[in-house]
Amino acid sequence: MSLKLTLKKKPTVPVEAESICPDKMEGLGLRDIAALPVHHGNETTTVGDFFKVTGKSNGEIRLEGDTSRFKMVGAAMSKGRILIKGSVGQHVGVAMSGGEIVVTKNADNWVGPEMSGGRIIVKGNAGHMVGCAYRGGQVGVTGGEIIVHGNAGNETGNTMRDGLIAIGGNSGDFTGVGMLAGTVIVLGEMGQRTGAAMKRGTIVSMEDAEMLPTFTYACSYRPNFLRLYLCHLRDLGLPIKDSWIGGSYHRWSGDSIELNRGEALIFDR
Amino acid sequence: MGSTLRIVNGRVYDPANDVDGKTRDICIKDGKIVKSVPPKTKCIDAKGMVVMPGGVDIHCHIAGAKANIARKLQPDDHRRDVHPRLDLKKVNTRSGTGGTVPSTFTTGYRYATMGYTTAMEAAVPPLLARHTLDEFEDTPVIDKGFYILMGNNVLLYQMLQEGRHEEIRNAVAWWLNATKSYTTKLVNPGGDEPWKGHRNATITQLNDKIDGYEQLTPRKIITSMVNTVEDLGLPHPVHIHCNNLGHSGNYKTTLETMKATGGRRIHITHIQFHSYGGKPNENPTSKAPQIAEYINNNSNITADVGQVMFGRSTSMTADAPLAWMLTRYSNDRRWVNADTECESGCGIIPFAYQEQVYTHALQWAIGLELFLLSKDPWRMVLSTDHPNGGTFTSYPRLIRTLMDREFRKQQMDSVNQKAVAKIKRGHHMEREYTLQEIAIVTRAGPARILGLKNKGHLGPGADADITIYDEHEDKELMFSAPRYVLKSGHLIIDNHEFRNNHEGKILHVAPGYDEGIKDVIRPFVEDFYTIKFDNYAVSDHYIPRHEVVPTAKQ
Numbered sequence: 087m088s089l090k091l092t093l094k095k096k097p098t099v100p101v102e103a104e105s106i107c108p109d110k111m112e113g114l115g116l117r118d119i120a121a122l123p124v125h126h127g128n129e130t131t132t133v134g135d136f137f138k139v140t141g142k143s144n145g146e147i148r149l150e151g152d153t154s155r156f157k158m159v160g161a162a163m164s165k166g167r168i169l170i171k172g173s174v175g176q177h178v179g180v181a182m183s184g185g186e187i188v189v190t191k192n193a194d195n196w197v198g199p200e201m202s203g204g205r206i207i208v209k210g211n212a213g214h215m216v217g218c219a220y221r222g223g224q225v226g227v228t229g230g231e232i233i234v235h236g237n238a239g240n241e242t243g244n245t246m247r248d249g250l251i252a253i254g255g256n257s258g259d260f261t262g263v264g265m266l267a268g269t270v271i272v273l274g275e276m277g278q279r280t281g282a283a284m285k286r287g288t289i290v291s292m293e294d295a296e297m298l299p300t301f302t303y304a305c306s307y308r309p310n311f312l313r314l315y316l317c318h319l320r321d322l323g324l325p326i327k328d329s330w331i332g333g334s335y336h337r338w339s340g341d342s343i344e345l346n347r348g349e350a351l352i353f354d355r
Numbered sequence: 356m357g358s359t360l361r362i363v364n365g366r367v368y369d370p371a372n373d374v375d376g377k378t379r380d381i382c383i384k385d386g387k388i389v390k391s392v393p394p395k396t397k398c399i400d401a402k403g404m405v406v407m408p409g410g411v412d413i414h415c416h417i418a419g420a421k422a423n424i425a426r427k428l429q430p431d432d433h434r435r436d437v438h439p440r441l442d443l444k445k446v447n448t449r450s451g452t453g454g455t456v457p458s459t460f461t462t463g464y465r466y467a468t469m470g471y472t473t474a475m476e477a478a479v480p481p482l483l484a485r486h487t488l489d490e491f492e493d494t495p496v497i498d499k500g501f502y503i504l505m506g507n508n509v510l511l512y513q514m515l516q517e518g519r520h521e522e523i524r525n526a527v528a529w530w531l532n533a534t535k536s537y538t539t540k541l542v543n544p545g546g547d548e549p550w551k552g553h554r555n556a557t558i559t560q561l562n563d564k565i566d567g568y569e570q571l572t573p574r575k576i577i578t579s580m581v582n583t584v585e586d587l588g589l590p591h592p593v594h595i596h597c598n599n600l601g602h603s604g605n606y607k608t609t610l611e612t613m614k615a616t617g618g619r620r621i622h623i624t625h626i627q628f629h630s631y632g633g634k635p636n637e638n639p640t641s642k643a644p645q646i647a648e649y650i651n652n653n654s655n656i657t658a659d660v661g662q663v664m665f666g667r668s669t670s671m672t673a674d675a676p677l678a679w680m681l682t683r684y685s686n687d688r689r690w691v692n693a694d695t696e697c698e699s700g701c702g703i704i705p706f707a708y709q710e711q712v713y714t715h716a717l718q719w720a721i722g723l724e725l726f727l728l729s730k731d732p733w734r735m736v737l738s739t740d741h742p743n744g745g746t747f748t749s750y751p752r753l754i755r756t757l758m759d760r761e762f763r764k765q766q767m768d769s770v771n772q773k774a775v776a777k778i779k780r781g782h783h784m785e786r787e788y789t790l791q792e793i794a795i796v797t798r799a800g801p802a803r804i805l806g807l808k809n810k811g812h813l814g815p816g817a818d819a820d821i822t823i824y825d826e827h828e829d830k831e832l833m834f835s836a837p838r839y840v841l842k843s844g845h846l847i848i849d850n851h852e853f854r855n856n857h858e859g860k861i862l863h864v865a866p867g868y869d870e871g872i873k874d875v876i877r878p879f880v881e882d883f884y885t886i887k888f889d890n891y892a893v894s895d896h897y898i899p900r901h902e903v904v905p906t907a908k909q
């Protein structure tokens with residue numbers, strides 16, 4: 087039986103809830119968990135002020151109710167699981183290094199910024215800046231997986247260094263901007279300026295994309311590694327078509343204003 | 356009766372008064388050091404500890420528009436280095452951010468925690484004095500002042516072109532008064548103006564004609580300003596950042612600049628950046644021995660080193676063409692280049708000095724060479740040109756590098772060996788700075804060069820800015836964590852803990868001038884500035900706590 091946090095009343099302003107994290111709740115009694123601090127506006131309040139805490143902590147935390155105003159859930163988590171039955175606010179899974187976060191509805195901006203391991207699954211849509219570096223940061227995601235079943239906003243995978251980001255729907259502008267390495271797979275359409283200033287790394291899309299003039303068409307081929315990735319994503323529940331797994335992809339290399347070692351693989355219908 | 360205090364049993368290092376490690380009592384009354392206090396006064400027992408005057412930083416960049424832009428440019432720096440607020444009994448301290456360009460409050464607290472009590476912001480365009488003073492108001496504990504940029508001033512150029520020397524003197528004096536600043540600073544004199552007008556234009560020789568001013572050369576600007584400052588009798592001479600900073604082969608320019616003054620006092624700042632041999636656009640070599648020899652033999656020259664420390668830094672300068680050149684070598688994508696109307700330029704680049712990069716390792720080694728070859732520590736003082744060469748929080752590490760031969764050797768062995776091979780070997784590499792010499796290069800020397808008679812020493816009449824360190828084998832540890840710090844007699848750090856807050860004051864000069872000069876400056880400002888002349892001068896309520904440092908004529 088997992089630990090269950092049931093929302094009593096939706097807060098009027100966002101709450102910073104770094105305490106909702108298996109690492110911080112492990113081994114605590116229900117009363118201690120309810121006393122953990124969260125920041126509500128300019129006040130420090132407690133988990134118990136917003137949630138009814140029941141169950142027993144066994145590594146999994148279930149959030150129930152409309153938690154779309156709770157930010158920083160699962161911040162810096164390294165193990166365990168958080169199941170969010172509903173939507174969640176910004177910065178979910180920031181700097182996480184292990185474990186799993188599942189969001190059954192939507193996630194706001196900044197899903198998994200600067201994460202280094204673990205997995206975040208968003209069943210609905212995600213906001214802007216999925217898997218990014220914070221502003222000014224030199225390196226974004228350094229490992230782990232972010233799987234969004236719906237759409238994602240702008241700057242998905244900004245400055246990512248390693249790991250996998252998969253978007254089941256469409257992504258916004260600047261997908262994979264400034265990537266250093268790693269993989270971004272978008273099953274739907276991408277917005278403008280894909281891969282701008284990327285150094286290395288791979289961006290994959292199953293729909294046609296308008297490439298920047300600093301990207302050069304290289305060839306069409308059937309990359310083996312992509313089959314492994316797509317089969318993995320199919321196991322995770324994304325609707326991967328058979329034609330994609332065996333299909334041919336146009337390879338564009340860029341961004342030539344940087345190292346020109348990145349690639350965009352666009353499915354050849 | 357004012358508050359009194361006595362420090363007993365400490366080993367005192369007070370080079371200005373020839374006290375070298377003797378056990379002395381220091382008596383304090385009303386924020387000043389006095390000869391004696393009544394016997395029943397409260398005591399600090401400094402047995403086994405080292406007592407020095409509070410540190411004086413002669414050259415740093417801690418406030419004003421460019422520091423603010425550099426902060427905004429590097430949010431990542433702040434996130435990793437948060438300075439928490441403290442709830443103290445008497446007064447609370449404010450939170451802030453650190454990194455290479457700390458926020459105002461953090462700057463004050465961190466200087467104090469390191470035992471520094473005075474710091475001079477080294478480059479402020481006169482137009483932005485108001486901003487700088489506003490930030491100073493929020494920089495606690497330390498006393499502070501700033502130098503105004505006068506090396507690329509269009510109105511002064513016009514006057515100099517026409518030989519109106521009397522008016523130049525009055526104009527400079529008016530500017531010092533209008534901005535509440537401490538002295539004048541020349542940055543790449545003659546270099547910024549052409550840069551603003553033409554792509555990639557700059558100045559490479561002291562005798563180069565400056566674009567748009569047929570009669571002007573950097574040499575004329577330098578000598579004119581040296582004359583002016585001497586005529587005004589400012590406590591600190593002209594503070595010069597020479598032309599060609601950072602370019603290979605620039606040591607010739609530096610030597611020429613020092614010779615150009617004809618025996619009059621000047622202060623050459625961050626001289627490490629001006630001691631390079633080699634050909635332009637090729638790898639530099641070290642010319643530190645030549646520079647150090649010239650300074651050793653000419654007592655009119657003072658300098659601060661501008662040591663490079665490995666790690667993150669922020670290059671922040673009024674030398675706009677230099678900043679543009681640096682963008683080529685930076686490993687960071689961000690940079691800013693800006694113009695300050697008719698007064699100056701500006702460039703900001705986040706930077707990282709790396710041990711394995713030839714140039715960086717050489718710069719580091721040249722700085723050390725200058726320290727080790729210097730025969731007169733009173734005239735070659737410590738600075739890192741914070742945050743250009745490294746942050747002020749790296750001073751304790753630098754002090755250890757100077758005082759600990761083995762530590763220095765270990766570092767030498769771990770950096771780029773091609774660079775180290777370029778350094779002249781010899782007896783001087785074995786030199787270890789003594790505590791007395793450290794007291795000179797970090798306190799007494801800068802205070803004397805600045806002409807601050809009440810700072811940098813512990814004689815009667817001096818401000819009671821005092822640092823008390825635990826004697827420790829590891830000098831980095833020792834100098835980074837003083838046990839007690841007193842500012843104007845207030846105990847700020849008590850037993851390693853921040854216990855008290857203090858506002859600090861503004862140090863500035865107020866030389867006399869002929870009121871008629873306003874009628875000359877007014878039309879120029881009305882025509883070419885974005886600000887009205889009547890709004891230009893900073894009013895006195897910007898300096899609620901201040902001290903006018905007298906000129907030679909006052």
